[in-house]
Amino acid sequence: MTRRKILSPVLTVAIAFLVSAAILGITSHQPRETLRWFFLGPFTNLYFLGNMLATSIPLIFTGLAACLAFSAGVFNLGLEGQHYFGAIIGTIVVLNVPTSKVSSMVLALAVSFLVGALLALVPMLLRVKLGFSELISSFMIGQVFIYVGDFLLNGPFRDPEAALAATRYLDETVVLAKILPPSNLHAGYLIAIALCLMFAFVRRRSVMGYEFKMVKGNPRFAKIYGMNVERIWLLAMILSGGVAALGGMVEILGVYGRAVRGFSHGNGFNGIAVSLLVRNDPALIFLSALFFAYLESGAEIASLMVQTPAEIVRLVQGIVFCLVTAEFLFSRGERDADSIA
């Protein structure tokens, strides 16, 4: 990243902070107290700090998932559905198939990966075979399966003893190890970062990474050159959906211990911004995920300590989305505004 390229995301982050501070200041009854908790809350003790890091784990996964799709020049707007539904199915399968401790964890991850990959594959097939934009169909298919997931949790697989729509708890041995108890930080953090670094390496050093780059840069040229563009698009989408779902499963294995209705609360969507904020550089995704987690934890702590509506986060995240691909300091005209990253 050159210096000018760094300045743009920094400016985006700064504007996001200013706007959130302004909104909090206007809507809150005790603006000073609120702002203090919002900005400094996550650092006041190890518990809040660990929770903030834990909040960033699913975002790293979905950020990587978005990055995978963008790297081949396709859009995956179904991340939320893949993240949510994949994890729910993974949980349900493990709850109903008796296996040993290690194998049930592998089973959960494998099943969720497959389900997520399938949900992402369908919209891409629509694009490749029938020419309908994956942008809209991936969102709609994802949305349908969020409803289906809600239905499963509220209906057939609901734990009758639970007060909210959720499955039974997984066996206590089938959870990821905690790193910084009593906070939620768990071993999934390491898995997430390992996956990111792996993709960073693959992208830079392997034939597959080169193919991704070619297809993204100019699909027509890549096709004339003899590459199977459709296959690469499908592969990128499958990996994207799979990783998004893995993120959901890891979240359940590490934090919730069961599938709870609405546990993904926008992580899938935010993955897109997480990836774009660092210009789709997989090695830096953990940083932008941390920024999003910081916003979220700050707002959560602020709404806990002084009553503020937690919806502010969504507003601020939306603003980040609007600015995240903007280039504040570039000379106009040279770039194609439609290219991603």
Add this chain to the structure above:
Amino acid sequence: MLTQLLRSSISSALPITVAAIGASFTQTVGKLNIAIEGTMLVSCFVSVYVAVGSNSWLLGVTAAMALSCLLSLFVWLVHRYLGANIFVVGLGVNLAASGLVVLLSSTLLGSKGTIFFEEMPRIPALRLEVFEHNETLLTLLSDYNVLELTAMLLVFVSWLITKTPLGLRMKAVGKNESVARQLGLNIDGIRISSFIFCGLFCGLAGSMLSLPLSLFVSGMTNNRGWLALVAAVLGGDNPLGVLGVSMVLGFSVALSNRLQLFTALPAEIVLSIPLILTLCVVLIYSILKTGERGRSP
């Protein structure tokens, strides 16, 4: 029963149609605006809030249209002058809108849930006395409110617009930007006007959802913006095509409303029915289209 279903299909289809035609203008100039879900949601809120505050539905609709026009222009300006990706900005507006309306309704009206407005000004509706003796025709053709009538008029107007020089220029810009530029067209001006149309239409579409019911819920648009996008993409740059697709989608919305009322289907499944039916429409339409392409040499 069937006529009532048809009638409610038309009523459900009209907001989708209007939003879809708005989106299809931006699609025509090659810059599909995917922020219409959020734009509609904001318009939903603004129209009822202003209408109740000023005791005039007309002011409510005007305010909603003005604001949604601004939002639509915002998308365009951030894309054009800050070089942001237009889809990502669109997502951002959708996300911000969903947070904003909850924030506004909880600070201005003190509730995050469903809000009913008691003193909502009545929206005039056109009753056709001619069909008084015929129950079926009366159900189908009478009692459309002013907003719905405006929507029907707008479909016709936008069909006319596609025939005007402006409409043809929009098409030219979308088909080949560099040729259009060499022909001396004002590309920025044409694109801005398409986004203004999009904003106005989405504003009306949003008010059509909330004003007649005189209530507001934060999930009010319920993915209708995305259905409209599908209609815009499938219908292409022909407003009548968009109308056709929207009618089918409107039917699926009406059907899911019926099912919610008259069967014991779980709410989650009922909510997903319009989306599933829309995906089926996409599938059938795309298969037919590729079939056509395959046959012609």
